[in-house]
Amino acid sequence: MKKFIIGNWKMNLNVHEASLFVMKLAEGLPIKRDVETVICPSFIALQPLSLQINHRQMKLGAQDCYWRDSGAFTGEISATQLRGLAQYILIGHSERRHIFGEDDREIRFKVQAALRNSLTPVLCVGETEFEYDEGDTLHVLNDHVAGGLLNVGSDQIQDVIIAYEPVWAIGSGRTPKPEEIEQAVKIIRTQIAHMFGKNVAKNVPVLYGGSVNLTNARTILSVRGIDGLLVGGASLIAPEFVGMVEIAGEIAKQEEIKNE
Ligand code: PGA
Numbered sequence: 001m002k003k004f005i006i007g008n009w010k011m012n013l014n015v016h017e018a019s020l021f022v023m024k025l026a027e028g029l030p031i032k033r034d035v036e037t038v039i040c041p042s043f044i045a046l047q048p049l050s051l052q053i054n055h056r057q058m059k060l061g062a063q064d065c066y067w068r069d070s071g072a073f074t075g076e077i078s079a080t081q082l083r084g085l086a087q088y089i090l091i092g093h094s095e096r097r098h099i100f101g102e103d104d105r106e107i108r109f110k111v112q113a114a115l116r117n118s119l120t121p122v123l124c125v126g127e128t129e130f131e132y133d134e135g136d137t138l139h140v141l142n143d144h145v146a147g148g149l150l151n152v153g154s155d156q157i158q159d160v161i162i163a164y165e166p167v168w169a170i171g172s173g174r175t176p177k178p179e180e181i182e183q184a185v186k187i188i189r190t191q192i193a194h195m196f197g198k199n200v201a202k203n204v205p206v207l208y209g210g211s212v213n214l215t216n217a218r219t220i221l222s223v224r225g226i227d228g229l230l231v232g233g234a235s236l237i238a239p240e241f242v243g244m245v246e247i248a249g250e251i252a253k254q255e256e257i258k259n260e
Pocket residue numbers: 008165169170171172209210211212230231232233234
């Protein structure tokens with residue numbers, strides 16, 4: 001199965017810096033048949049970067065969108081406006097949920113807005129440290145997945161990506177054990193299977209995000225059921241990000257040989 005390496009730049013780099021960074025990235029970034037490399041800069045950099053990048057080498061994603069297509073929503077950017085600039089949209093990132101108070105209802109509207117506009121939503125789900133300590137991961141993941149995908153049609157689910165991002169792992173330097181990631185992926189796929197059937201659930205890409213770096217990328221990418229990485233801080237270090245794409249390519253190839 002195809003691997004996804006998605007870089008979430010968050011609120012970093014101005015337009016000029018973004019362009020310089022992409023230039024550096026482009027020098028080393030391999031083009032791999034089985035790896036989809038995506039960078040998610042700030043909205044303001046999407047347009048210039050869409051003209052700059054080699055679209056075979058990398059794709060663009062937005063970090064968020066508003067769920068209405070147009071209208072009197074000062075300061076917002078819709079999925080309709082992102083068409084032609086980005087192919088992916090991160091939705092429900094933990095910083096959106098916890099700093100900006102987005103709830104499952106709003107997140108589900110955003111997932112639908114992305115799909116309605118032919119963009120791929122990357123629905124982020126994951127438990128907080130408190131929920132992890134309380135042993136509530138299962139319920140939180142079920143709620144986030146069910147809440148985010150509630151009105152998605154069975155003809156649309158194949159266009160959705162899920163990213164498992166434990167809130168306590170984001171930017172903290174801590175990651176769950178591989179078996180915990182594997183368990184979380186199972187929970188996510190089981191919930192999708194309940195909603196859309198087993199065959200569909202098998203094919204929905206599930207990524208991991210939270211303190212991924214070049215050192216732990218191979219271990220995490222080797223976890224059963226994981227189809228890629230959502231990378232924050234390390235996506236702004238060119239050799240780290242390039243290295244992860246290389247590793248994803250190697251693992252995709254090994255899987256292909258194994259499945260032959
Ligand atoms: P991090 O962020 O890799 O810096 O932990 C991941 C994310 O927020 O998507």
